Amino acid sequence: MNKYARSEALMARAQAHIPGGVNSPVRAHKGVGGTPAFMRSGSGCRLTDVDGNSYIDLVLAYGPLILGHAHPEVLAAVQRAAALGTAFGAPTEGEVAMAEAISERVPSMEMVRLVNSGTEATMSALRLARAFTGRAKLLKFDGNYHGHGDAFLVKAGSGALTTGMPDSPGVPPGVAADTLVAPYNDLAAVAAVFAAHPQAIAAVFVEPIAGNVGLIQPAPGFLAGLRRLCTDNGALLVFDEVMTGFRVARGCYQAICKVKPDLTTVGKVIGHGLPVGAYGGRRDVMQMVSPSGAVYQAGTLSGNPLAVAAGLAALRVLDETKAWDRLEDAGAHLQAGLEAIFERKGIAAQVNREGSMLSVFFSAVPVTTLAAAMASDREMFRRFFHGMRDHGVLLPPSPFESWFLSTAHNTEALDQILEAAAAALD
Ligand SMILES: Cc1ncc(COP(=O)(O)O)c(C=O)c1O
Numbered sequence: 001m002n003k004y005a006r007s008e009a010l011m012a013r014a015q016a017h018i019p020g021g022v023n024s025p026v027r028a029h030k031g032v033g034g035t036p037a038f039m040r041s042g043s044g045c046r047l048t049d050v051d052g053n054s055y056i057d058l059v060l061a062y063g064p065l066i067l068g069h070a071h072p073e074v075l076a077a078v079q080r081a082a083a084l085g086t087a088f089g090a091p092t093e094g095e096v097a098m099a100e101a102i103s104e105r106v107p108s109m110e111m112v113r114l115v116n117s118g119t120e121a122t123m124s125a126l127r128l129a130r131a132f133t134g135r136a137k138l139l140k141f142d143g144n145y146h147g148h149g150d151a152f153l154v155k156a157g158s159g160a161l162t163t164g165m166p167d168s169p170g171v172p173p174g175v176a177a178d179t180l181v182a183p184y185n186d187l188a189a190v191a192a193v194f195a196a197h198p199q200a201i202a203a204v205f206v207e208p209i210a211g212n213v214g215l216i217q218p219a220p221g222f223l224a225g226l227r228r229l230c231t232d233n234g235a236l237l238v239f240d241e242v243m244t245g246f247r248v249a250r251g252c253y254q255a256i257c258k259v260k261p262d263l264t265t266v267g268k269v270i271g272h273g274l275p276v277g278a279y280g281g282r283r284d285v286m287q288m289v290s291p292s293g294a295v296y297q298a299g300t301l302s303g304n305p306l307a308v309a310a311g312l313a314a315l316r317v318l319d320e321t322k323a324w325d326r327l328e329d330a331g332a333h334l335q336a337g338l339e340a341i342f343e344r345k346g347i348a349a350q351v352n353r354e355g356s357m358l359s360v361f362f363s364a365v366p367v368t369t370l371a372a373a374m375a376s377d378r379e380m381f382r383r384f385f386h387g388m389r390d391h392g393v394l395l396p397p398s399p400f401e402s403w404f405l406s407t408a409h410n411t412e413a414l415d416q417i418l419e420a421a422a423a424a425l426d
Contacts, residue, residue, distance in 0.1 A: 003390075006050040007038045026062075031378075031398035032385045042069025044408035047394060055394040056413050056420075060404040062396070063211075063243050064268040066327075066356070067317055068408025074272050077313035081305045088305070094312060095303035101315050102270070102278060105251050108260045112280035113289055114303040118242035118267035119147025121277035122205065124289075124297045125263050126151055129203035129236045131295045132285050139193055139204045139235070141184040143370035145212035146205055146240050146265075154179040184210050185218060185368055187225040194233045203236040203263075204229070208253040211243040211402040213373045214359035215352040223259040230262070236285065242267040242277065243402065246315065248355040249324055256354075272314035274307035323407050327356035330405045330414060334358065337418040345425050347380075356405040360384070373400065387424025393417050 002008070014021035022028045022036070029036045037049035045068050047057045057069070067074060081094070099112040115121050126138060126149070138151055146152040153167045154176045180197065182189040184206075194201060208223055210216040230237040238261055244253040245266035254261060263281035270276055280286060290296045318324070335351045335358060342349040348364035361367045362377035362384070381399040388395050393416070395403060409417075 003053055004035055004037060004049075004051055008035045010038045010050065011035045026396070026398055026401065029397045031400070032382045034386060036397065037389075037394070044068040044070075045406055045410075045413045053392075055389070055392055056409070056417055057394050058403040058405070058417070059394055059396050059401075060406055061273055062268070062401070063247060063357075063404050064271060064273050066247055066269050066323070066404075066406055067272065067314055068406040069273075071272070071314070071317070071408075073317050074310050074313045077309040078274070078306050081309035084305070086304075086306060087301055089300065092303065092305055092308070094305055094308040097312055098270070098278075098303070098308045099280075101312060102266070102280060105246070105315075106254065106264060106266075106280075107251075108254060108262075108282075109264050109280035110283040111286035112278050113286070113297065114308070115277045115279065115297075115299055116275045116301055116304070116307075117147065117277045118240075118265065119149055119277070120299070121242065121265035121267055121279040122146040122152060122238075122240055123149035125238055125265050125279040125281075126203065126205070127297065128279070128285060128289060128295050129238060129263065131288055133202040133234065133236060135200055135202040135235075136178045137180055137197055137201045138178060139180045139182060139190065139201050141206055141210070142181050143184055143213040143216075143373070144205070144207045144210055144240070146207075147242070150175045151179050152205070155181055184213075184216065184370055185222050187219075187222055187229075190226060190229055194229055194235075199234070201233065201235045203238050205238045205240055207243065208239050208241065208257060208259075209244050209248065209354050209357070210370075211357060213370050213400050214361055214367065214376075215354065215357055215402045216368060216370075216373065217352060217354060218257065219368060223257050227259050227261075236262040238263045238265065238281075240265045244354070244357070245269060246318070247357060247404070250319070253354075269314060270311040271307045272310045274304070274310045275301075276304070276307040276311060321407060324355065326407055327405060330409050331356045331358060333411070333414050334405065334417060337414070338421060341418065341422050341425065345422075347425060348377075350376075357402045358405075359399070359402050361399065384421075384424055388420050391420035391423050393420040393424075 150171045241252045246269040249255045265279045267277035350361045362380040
């Protein structure tokens, strides 16, 4: 019997009118093969697909659902907000409360502008950094993902000092030329890029934990070194915490690494599954944003009342339940269990983790660079993915995506994941 018959039929239908059948590329399973399961519903840490298969979800919509699917307090907040109207095109109290909630938790974000996605947040922060510094160039890191804005769709060409080449057709070479790329965790390379482009770099954008190549933690001193280099060279340091924001700590990763960026971008958790993003930072910089300043940025649905209500409810529940301690415990339990299984079975694997974000690389050596991630055994990951799915656990369909836990992943669910992992590797 085909367990995925309805999903396969829907995928065939989808291909006719949606490019590749999906609205975001990773969902198409190109990294692991097979047909993606089309989902019908989610509750807590579990998902049910259109064929009635049930899964423990380690994707969590790629990070936002830190309290799990259909959390009652988030749902109630959205329903209350929806009953009052879905959008006004006028300011609302919720937006003020959200900006206050972010600033209170993340002191570097003295002022905040709400947008609709992480992509919008990074694009807007880049325009602002360029305006503030009067410079054009951006320095980013190989393998860091900042959404699909043109300027960010560039990775290293022939080395850190070379001018960027676009990753995607449609990105004009002129735009890519202003994007410089250095290897993640390589401070000497960053210093060399600054030396090669004096007075030209507006901002360094970094995922303080790289979460879009699987998970790679910053090397000791890397983020502090970036801070120093940016200050010395008159560039803004921008932490892209769209993934790590409010997930790894109440004050985002900057509260853990104790490095203060000039600007920060967030998203995901602050909408808990509804479309939202935000950028914020130094008051003197943010005051340049329209209408208090001249840097134009706008949005019909920015600060949407449903998204804001969901996010505020999520932030409140996270505080009330001391969620980050529990998420750390859950992450540690899963990591230890996975490492024990890999060791017992003689499988070379690395579990990289920060709190409730983790990823598994099938690699005999520690994975601290993009090159090491790319060198991991992708075929092994493909088999592991399908084995886990067949045993009722949904992983992200690529070794280059982080896994996420929610507060709904209780001990029973974690033990089921570990049983599935043991069985998937038999
Ligand atoms: C670090 C980071 N920045 C930006 C983005 C883009 O966010 P969005 O997909 O909401 O546009 C993502 C998405 O995964 C991300 O992980």
